[in-house]
Amino acid sequence: SQQGEEDPQALSIQEGENATMNCSYKTSINNLQWYRQNSGRGLVHLILIRSNEREKHSGRLRVTLDTSKKSSSLLITASRAADTASYFCAWQRAGGTSYGKLTFGQGTILTVHP
């Protein structure tokens, strides 16, 4: 993709296991965000990490950001069946006249088996 990538495209795990998703982008950014999308629904914001931060936690979520490698990862610990969804990273490009525009990755489909 010209914008960035997420991997894996799909991830299947058992309840209680951890899930890690990765995101790469190609521009300088102000922040990077992760969203969740349940089947047939809109996206829900999970967590935001600013470009000057390296790690952030929210409940069972842990996000890391490496601006030198232009990459981020989302870790969901102790996964539950209810975590089954698609997960998207989205970044806000720094500078220019982007007016806060977000660019989304292709997404990772997470399936958590009970």
Add this chain to the structure above:
Amino acid sequence: EAGVAQSPRYKIIEKRQSVAFWCNPISGHATLYWYQQILGQGPKLLIQFQNNGVVDDSQLPKDRFSAERLKGVDSTLKIQPAKLEDSAVYLCASSSVGQRAKNIQYFGAGTRLSVL
């Protein structure tokens, strides 16, 4: 607070027909976005409004797509005429001016369009 409302939820049309989608953002949110999400892909921004003015429509296929946000509240996205490749989910999102520096967006459930 009420979320972003979109209608209809589903729409099936023949190619070359016209279709319109409606969005009511979260009350007080000045910024409104329309995205196109093709199956298996991430959302792609079509157009972004700040109040009733367009700030980004660089990826809107203007020969067939149009959008308006009268009075800076509700918005309508129209496709005329539709092509097979327009089959997708059309998502509306909004964000508040106060959070623009973070640009956390709140999404509606979307309209699933099938063009036959």
